[in-house]
Amino acid sequence: MPAEYTVLLEPLIEGRADVVYGSRFLSARPHCVLHFWHSVGNWILTLLSNPLTDINLSDMETGYKVFRREVSQSIPLREMRFGFEPEITVKIAKRSCVSTSFEFSACSVVQVPFRFAPTAGRAPR
Numbered sequence: 001m002p003a004e005y006t007v008l009l010e011p012l013i014e015g016r017a018d019v020v021y022g023s024r025f026l027s028a029r030p031h032c033v034l035h036f037w038h039s040v041g042n043w044i045l046t047l048l049s050n051p052l053t054d055i056n057l058s059d060m061e062t063g064y065k066v067f068r069r070e071v072s073q074s075i076p077l078r079e080m081r082f083g084f085e086p087e088i089t090v091k092i093a094k095r096s097c098v099s100t101s102f103e104f105s106a107c108s109v110v111q112v113p114f115r116f117a118p119t120a121g122r123a124p125r
Contacts, residue, residue, distance in 0.1 A: 004114055008066045011110045018071050019092055021057060022064030022114030049086060053093035055109060061085050064114050071095075 004022075011017035046060040065088065075095070079087045092109060 007112050007114060008064060011112065012066060012068060017108050017110035018068045019109045020066045021059065021109065021111045022062050023057070023059040023111045024062060024114060025058045026111060027113035027115055045086070049089055053089055055089065055093050057089070058111060060089055062114070 008020050008022050011020050042059065042061045046057055049060040050056055062085075071092075075088065075091045077084065077087060077091075
């Protein structure tokens with residue numbers, strides 16, 4: 001939702017992060033529900049990703065990510081489709097862009113709650 005892009009950008013603007021993942025599952029506010037099997041698939045992919053990357057995400061397959069220009073320009077990408085999500089997550093992890101403490105490292109990843117609104121005609125009935 002465009003109105004929530006400020007939520008994604010805020011940690012970058014404040015200098016608290018270099019990469020921000022918007023999580024559809026952190027928000028306590030009302031949000032659109034996902035199809036059951038989409039939720040299960042997302043959960044499995046995130047569960048597989050977390051130990052492989054050593055990043056504890058709640059929503060690896062989110063389409064909402066923002067990066068500092070320096071980070072995004074320094075990561076060569078190959079995938080043009082759905083493989084982008086795991087590819088970028090693995091490459092961020094390899095760059096040590098993960099904060100190992102409550103202090104933010106030189107390259108840190110932050111998750112923020114983000115409301116999800118599916119495209120028209122794709123919401124569960």
